[in-house]
Amino acid sequence: MSTLQTAVRRETGTLLEIEDLATHFATPGGVVRAVDGVTFSLDHGQRLGIVGESGCGKTILSRSIMGLLPRRNVIRKGSVLFEGTELTTMSLKDRQKIWGAEMAMIFQDPMTSLNPVMKIGKQLAEPLRIHLGSTRENAQEIVLKLLQDVGIPEPEKRLEQYAHELSGGMRQRIMIAMALACGPSVLFADEPTTALDVTVQAQILDLIEDQCREREMALVLVTHDLGVVAGHTDQIIVMYAGKIVEIAPTATLFSKMKMPYTEALFQSIPKLADPSHTRLTTIGGRPPNLVAPPDGCSFSPRCPYATDTCTKVEPELQQAEPGHLFACHYPVGSDRWNEVQVSLGRRSGGH
Numbered sequence: 001m002s003t004l005q006t007a008v009r010r011e012t013g014t015l016l017e018i019e020d021l022a023t024h025f026a027t028p029g030g031v032v033r034a035v036d037g038v039t040f041s042l043d044h045g046q047r048l049g050i051v052g053e054s055g056c057g058k059t060i061l062s063r064s065i066m067g068l069l070p071r072r073n074v075i076r077k078g079s080v081l082f083e084g085t086e087l088t089t090m091s092l093k094d095r096q097k098i099w100g101a102e103m104a105m106i107f108q109d110p111m112t113s114l115n116p117v118m119k120i121g122k123q124l125a126e127p128l129r130i131h132l133g134s135t136r137e138n139a140q141e142i143v144l145k146l147l148q149d150v151g152i153p154e155p156e157k158r159l160e161q162y163a164h165e166l167s168g169g170m171r172q173r174i175m176i177a178m179a180l181a182c183g184p185s186v187l188f189a190d191e192p193t194t195a196l197d198v199t200v201q202a203q204i205l206d207l208i209e210d211q212c213r214e215r216e217m218a219l220v221l222v223t224h225d226l227g228v229v230a231g232h233t234d235q236i237i238v239m240y241a242g243k244i245v246e247i248a249p250t251a252t253l254f255s256k257m258k259m260p261y262t263e264a265l266f267q268s269i270p271k272l273a274d275p276s277h278t279r280l281t282t283i284g285g286r287p288p289n290l291v292a293p294p295d296g297c298s299f300s301p302r303c304p305y306a307t308d309t310c311t312k313v314e315p316e317l318q319q320a321e322p323g324h325l326f327a328c329h330y331p332v333g334s335d336r337w338n339e340v341q342v343s344l345g346r347r348s349g350g351h
Contacts, residue, residue, distance in 0.1 A: 021078035030291035036242040049229030104179035121159030169200040241298035248324040258326035
């Protein structure tokens with residue numbers, strides 16, 4: 001681990017310390033390096049976004065931190081310290097005491113995450129009775145308050161309903177209530193607005209942010225949508241091929257991005273100013289095969305600025321300014337970047 005990473009990791013008020021974390025899966029086709037040497041820290045109350053294309057390792061990273069991985073054919077390395085306690089060597093029984101009570105997750109699809117044959121009220125009360133020892137009556141009072149907090153209308157009626165009787169937005173609110181039930185210190189939200197319309201998406205994101213602020217919880221928001229993290233995070237990690245390729249405060253990343261992959265993600269965002277039917281900008285090529293990733297920089301086969309150096313030498317994280325790290329030989333704004341911008345007929349020196 002570099003001294004720069006160590007400096008970022010050892011900030012004051014640290015809740016989570018992730019050091020050189022790797023999660024590989026043994027498959028018939030070879031070892032899949034889903035997460036490959038990730039280091040970062042999360043402070044109390046901090047809002048962290050993790051972004052990247054599908055398959056870049058975002059979800060596996062969050063599940064690796066919590067310990068929600070298959071028991072077989074998984075190779076784990078590295079360290080996960082939660083308030084000074086190592087989680088990677090903890091027994092399943094001890095981890096189960098932390099799940100829900102200290103660390104909670106909102107999963108991508110509430111329809112498949114909620115138990116379809118258990119009433120909503122019972123599902124919400126279960127963690128309260130397991131972790132907090134609440135009585136049936138006390139648990140029901142807390143559950144009703146939780147449903148009110150997350151904006152569920154007619155909460156008494158919802159207690160007797162099943163997941164299939166609720167809308168997508170309502171089910172997601174139920175998942176948020178379940179995650180908040182025991183007052184965890186950190187909340188992982190894994191694509192919490194998937195399959196929801198734009199209006200409901202905004203409501204869910206505002207709800208998560210409000211609850212984190214009121215309960216002084218840290219938030220890890222996992223998404224492929226840069227628009228989602230723009231107004232709801234303090235810091236952003238950009239992942240590619242199972243590794244961190246850029247990490248910076250949110251405002252810094254949006255104004256001073258360095259990694260060409262980050263630039264490509266921004267360029268692929270639809271722009272409101274564009275005329276109707278404007279062709280969307282896409283990132284050429286395909287994500288790398290994580291069984292046999294390319295030599296050098298994993299993004300080099302798709303990068304317009306790549307040279308022979310990029311295909312042979314893997315770039316290490318380097319500092320652009322305090323708190324802003326990136327892994328690239330020819331970052332945005334470099335001479336090489338400007339040369340390519342000129343050759344493409346773009347304005348030199350800006351982005």
